[in-house]
Amino acid sequence: MYVAVKGGESAIENAHRLLADRRRGDRSLPAITEAQIVEQLSLSVDRVMAEASLYDPGLAALAIRQARGDMIEAIFILRAYRTTLPRLAVSRPVDTAAMRIERRISATYKDLPGGQLLGPTFDYTHRLIDPALVGEPDVPEAAVAEVTGEPVMRVADILAHESLIELEPRVDAEPGDITREPTEFPMPRAERLQSLARGDEGFLLALAYSTQRGYGRSHPFVGEIRIGLVEVEIDVPELGFAVSLGEIRLTECQMVNQFKGSAEKPPQFTRGYGLVFGQSERKAMAMSLCDRALRAAEYGEDITAPAQDEEFVISHCDNVQATGFVEHLKLPHYVDFQAELGLVRRLRANYDAARAAEPEDDSFEEAAQ
Amino acid sequence: MDASTSLTGGFADPVFAAQSVFRAVMDCMARPGTIGTIGSEATAPGALGAAQAAIALTLCDADTPVWFADTLASPALSAWLAFHTGASVAPDPTTAKFAFLGLGGVPHPDFPIGTQDYPDRSATVVIEVSGFEAGEPFTLSGPGIAGTQPLSVAGLFPDFRTFWQANRAEFPRGIDLILTAGTRLVALPRSVRILD
Amino acid sequence: MSAVTMSEAGTNFAYLDEETKRMIRRAILKAIAIPGYQVPFASREMPMPYGWGTGGVQVTAAVIGPDDVLKVIDQGADDTTNAVSIRAFFRKVARVAVTTHTAEATVIQTRHRIPEHPLIEGQILVYQVPIPEPLRFLEPRETETRTMHALEEYGLMHVKLYEDIAHHGRIATSYAYPVKVAGRYVMDPSPIPKFDNPKMHLSPALQLFGAGREKRIYAIPPHTDVRSLDFEDHPFEIQRFDEPCALCGARNVYLDEVILDDRGGRMFVCSDTDNCESRQADAQKETAA
Known part of the structure; x- marks a missing residue:
């Protein structure tokens, strides 16, 4: 006698218990702490904060731990938490010109005011796996120049003085908020940038790479990458002035792109922009390349490549949406599969019957397919 | 401005009151012409009806500019709305997401009716009437109605039939109407036809 | 927030904050007023993955009250893991009564089926929808499909169905079979088998559809005409x-x-x-x- 499978609830409970067990791993080893993750896996923490759109290193570390190090799972956990938070205030736009710089490089000028500052970069490290890191080696203190606190001018502003780069007029209107309004295409650039800023690093990286290989070429130069701390301020109407909430670390990339000019616009450099929570140069660069590619229509360029296609890029860059929908295929689909089974059986019966009736007719096979 | 009336008159239990009022409105919207009752008390300054006040508290917030007809509008009412919902008064009728009209009130011709692409971007207009017992009889049909649905409304503005026919002719664009009488309400979504 | 409205999970009643519920409730009212039209809404991240019923869960959370009795099914069954998981979620965050009996439920959230037991006046059926746009597989662009709906230009869909007939001698769509609602909008009924399509027609229950990832809500009011698309010489038929x-x-x-x-x-x-x-x-x- 057939009995339908039962006991979903206890199966789920047991699965969760097993998950918790595997998450903890070997009990004879010390459990890692959020503080250790924040300090020693800080770039993972940065990525989770960036793609979850929530700046909180401690919570990001907790999410990483809860997700057993699965980054997209951690991003999802932090995003779901973010959704439950009330929006208490809207900050002033952060001023990256006033950033306390930790790293700042330009590929377009050999030297420039404020200088080139390498900062804590993997660039020029030889990627040789380092046995000296095993255990708890002593690490000498870093040698860093004294921070002057002087604002470091942005490379884009240098070009702007010569009117060689497109002007970006200041817009004071409050931009839309993709977390509070349904998306609508075509999208204003501000909302597009929001989507890209929380977009999947790997997806944007691949799209950015495709533009370099000719799928929407944009002749990019890294005008500047800067990483550092900026102040977040909110206006308090009752006080009549802005109050600082503290500092956050940001990575900004200004990509400078050649543009030969069109009927409406003079030859000039154009911009692609990337801004990401934490230290994430790869993401900021990829974002700026995608941003520029998505501005093709603004410059009368032909839209021929995936990276230039707004609906394609924006609809698919969110890894929490993507992972959910791809992984939902493992949910039961047997009702629909049953419907398809019935259909294929009937189509197959028709096909076999027709073949049996007209064995000589060669043209039939093609028609039946 | 009378601060005392602006700070009072909200729901005693906002979460469950909003849920029950919403369900009453939804049920009425889904079954045009049937009479629903608001179970949770809310009181606004001035002539805004009990159901109207409850609907405002349930559905309006900072994302929904609200239009009040001249017969209802007052600084105290604006303050009440802002305090309890965070909604602001619409600067002009074209920006209204919700509109509240008193007895005999006529919808402003500039209330948004949505676009062909986005017909949902239209105003919901809430008009106070004197009752659903006597008054002008209507026969309704359309989605939400099995066959036809009778409805009597007293205190509605003259020429309502003509107004509604014009509204129906814009479908899928159009305003959606909620008629209120004290704590009771009837909804007329744009999909409804008035027969005879 | 009062202690009474805080759920066991430490969140607001039915998980969503009141601002989110209001936004969803407004969308539901517009959806009912324009049967079959997909109302865009600012779908929130839910504590379950996109594609696993986040749209249905948000609609249910915006609708449900303490007096409701909830039933959750997946593939027609109350004991499939995702149905169990969603039912447990609402028991935790809204402390509502739950049931497996269709006749006892006031709100039924479903994935892929409509219950066999006829629904009655006053019941609400909430569908989980993966891809709300019936024209999506013919035209991937939202900007294009929006215009098609605006102009009531559904020729492409009829061409597709007719091509099926030409190739296979029948319409080769066995689930998520498109319907026309109240004579105006072509609508995706979610991936229910077409066997269930006739149950939508003139149903006394209110039918609400939530697509979380795609950020759309749509509705069929009770007693509404719902026709499965077909042709005179190839009438719609069920399995x-x-x-x-x-x-x-x-x-x-x-x-x-x-x-x-x-x-x-x-x-x-x-x-x-x-x-x-x-x-x-x-x-x-x-x-x-």
Whole structure:
């Protein structure tokens, strides 16, 4: 006698218990702490904060731990938490010109005011796996120049003085908020940038790479990458002035792109922009390349490549949406599969019957397919 | 401005009151012409009806500019709305997401009716009437109605039939109407036809 | 927030904050007023993955109250893991009564089926929808499909269905079969088998559809005309099963094919577990009497 499978609830409970067990791993080893993750896996923490759109290193570390190090799972956990938070205030736009710089490089000028500052970069490290890191080696203190606190001018502003780069007029209107309004295409650039800023690093990286290989070429130069701390301020109407909430670390990339000019616009450099929570140069660069590619229509360029296609890029860059929908295929689909089974059986019966009736007719096979 | 009336008159239990009022409105919207009752008390300054006040508290917030007809509008009412919902008064009728009209009130011709692409971007207009017992009889049909649905409304503005026919002719664009009488309400979504 | 409205999970009643509920409630009202039209809404991240019912969960959370009785099904069954998980979620965050009996439920959230037991006036059926746009597989661009709906230009869909007939002698769509609602909007009924399509037509229940990832809500009011698209010479028809349910003997219900062994042994049983169990219980009572 057939009995339908039962006991979903206890199966789920047991699965969760097993998950918790595997998450903890070997009990004879010390459990890692959020503080250790924040300090020693800080770039993972940065990525989770960036793609979850929530700046909180401690919570990001907790999410990483809860997700057993699965980054997209951690991003999802932090995003779901973010959704439950009330929006208490809207900050002033952060001023990256006033950033306390930790790293700042330009590929377009050999030297420039404020200088080139390498900062804590993997660039020029030889990627040789380092046995000296095993255990708890002593690490000498870093040698860093004294921070002057002087604002470091942005490379884009240098070009702007010569009117060689497109002007970006200041817009004071409050931009839309993709977390509070349904998306609508075509999208204003501000909302597009929001989507890209929380977009999947790997997806944007691949799209950015495709533009370099000719799928929407944009002749990019890294005008500047800067990483550092900026102040977040909110206006308090009752006080009549802005109050600082503290500092956050940001990575900004200004990509400078050649543009030969069109009927409406003079030859000039154009911009692609990337801004990401934490230290994430790869993401900021990829974002700026995608941003520029998505501005093709603004410059009368032909839209021929995936990276230039707004609906394609924006609809698919969110890894929490993507992972959910791809992984939902493992949910039961047997009702629909049953419907398809019935259909294929009937189509197959028709096909076999027709073949049996007209064995000589060669043209039939093609028609039946 | 009378601060005392602006700070009072909200729901005693906002979460469950909003849920029950919403369900009453939804049920009425889904079954045009049937009479629903608001179970949770809310009181606004001035002539805004009990159901109207409850609907405002349930559905309006900072994302929904609200239009009040001249017969209802007052600084105290604006303050009440802002305090309890965070909604602001619409600067002009074209920006209204919700509109509240008193007895005999006529919808402003500039209330948004949505676009062909986005017909949902239209105003919901809430008009106070004197009752659903006597008054002008209507026969309704359309989605939400099995066959036809009778409805009597007293205190509605003259020429309502003509107004509604014009509204129906814009479908899928159009305003959606909620008629209120004290704590009771009837909804007329744009999909409804008035027969005879 | 009062202590009373805080749920066991430490969140607001029914998980969503009031601002989010209001936004969803407004969308639901517009959806009811424009039957079959997909209302965009600012879908929130939920604590379950996109594609796993986030749209249905948000609609249910915006609608449900303390007096409701909730039933959750997936593939017609109350005990599939995702149905169990969603039901447990609402029991935790809204402390509502839950049931497996269709007739007892006031709100039914479903994935892929409409219950066999006829729905009645006052019930609300909430569908989980993966891809709300019926034209999406013919035209991937939202900007294009929006215009098609605006102009009521559904020729492409008819061409597609007719191509099926030309190729296969029949319409080769067996689930998520498109319908026209109240004579205006072509609508995706979610991936229910077309067997269930006729149950939507003139149903006394309110039908709400939530697509979380795609950020759309749509509705069919009670007693609304819902026609499956077809042609005069190829009228719409539903699946028929040759045999009755092997457990309860029901005919004219949707059946799951259960593989019994590796030698081709199989049986057909009800997809709607509640309907099947009720029939079996009734039969036992009769035998005992």
